[in-house]
Amino acid sequence: MKRFCVWFCLLLAGFAGGQPGYADAKRAETAPLRVLLIPADGGTEDGTKADFKPLFDALTRVTGLEFEVTVGQSYSAVIEGMCAGHADIAWFGPVSYMEARDRGCAELLGIEERAGSTHYYAGLFVLASSGIKSVAQLSGRRLALGSSHSASSFAYPLAVLKDGGIDPLTDIRSLRLSESHTQTLMALSSGQVDAAGASLISFERAVNQGGLDASRFRILAKSAPIPNPPLAVSTKLSAALKARLRAALGKLHETPGVKREAIRGYGGKQVDRYITDFDEASLDTAAERIAFINDDFTAALIRKAGKVQD
Incomplete structure (x- = not known):
């Protein structure tokens, strides 16, 4: 009898825990x-x-x-x-x-x-007062990008660089990585970098919130649709x-x-x-457009960003 009770309890546990989604459905009812x-x-x-x-x-x-x-x-x-x-x-x-x-x-x-x-778009931004008129002129300059998991502040700005003939590993003098679009734009605003990658929506939001003066910035290049x-x-x-x-x-x-x-x-x-x-x-x-950004390439960029450079 004792063995039967143990078996019966295990059977009930199997129905409760083994049915896909059961625990989730019950949790959704109470939390x-x-x-x-x-x-x-x-x-x-x-x-x-x-x-x-x-x-x-x-x-x-x-x-x-x-x-x-x-x-x-x-x-x-x-x-x-x-x-x-x-x-x-x-x-x-x-x-x-x-x-x-x-x-x-x-x-x-x-x-x-x-x-x-x-779809939306990313951009490479520069200061309006800079003499940078093309992506090719970013060679030897300083760049800020967002998280390596971000499409519009990392991956697509890198695709824009690639299309402009710039290799960020060899042609960019120094690289900064942050966790938000706003931080990359602030790095540009404060003169810490010469260009920054961010979504156009994030730029508009930062301007509307009063954190950035739109007249000080210029979109150097716009990405493909994201x-x-x-x-x-x-x-x-x-x-x-x-x-x-x-x-x-x-x-x-x-x-x-x-x-x-x-x-x-x-x-x-x-x-x-x-x-x-x-x-x-x-x-x-x-x-597929950003397939060139593999794990090795990303790791190399992160190492570059970790170096202290002027």
Whole structure:
């Protein structure tokens, strides 16, 4: 009898713990879904977090689900947080999303569409007073880039350099890496570097917040289109819960009672809608453009940035 009871308890445990998504579904009923955001514009709780709070408040109104929104300390921290099971939903950059996706941690939840477009742009910025008129003139100069996990402050500015015939390992005199677009732009503003890579949206936001004087800057070169930063869902959530989230997010723009200004995205800007059936082939195509940035190349750039240079 004792042996039967042990077997029966194990059987029940198997049903509770072994069914995919069971624990996640039960946890979702009793606790908020954990949302983790990349620190695209400085990582402050009153910045990036405030951008997305109206969106998740609207999702709560529609689904009844609660969301706990926090901002990661870095791009890599958000990737690791998702892969370690510490986040149910994450807002990534395109590159960081693909890293988490390829590790089996994340699935696409939705990509914002704004003014009919699902893309944005990065730029290489210089001071307006500088005599730098072309990417080729960055040879022997100082450069600031963002996190190595960022598409628009790292990968795509590097692609712009490559197109301009500049090898950052041999042609750039010194390199600075930071965890936000704002920090790269501030390094340029303060004269610590001669050029900086950042998204055009982040530049606009920094100007609107009063941190930068737009008249002091000039866009030296603009990148190719970059897929908008995705919202992703953890692969550990149940299929039913993922479907529920996608259905609500995809129809949020036409849901009665939801104000359009609540549907926000990158930079806190109002967006038209979220596309939940976005063709990920577009992300893979975009990744091919920056495929030259492999692990060895990135490691070499990080080592270069670690050197003390004038």
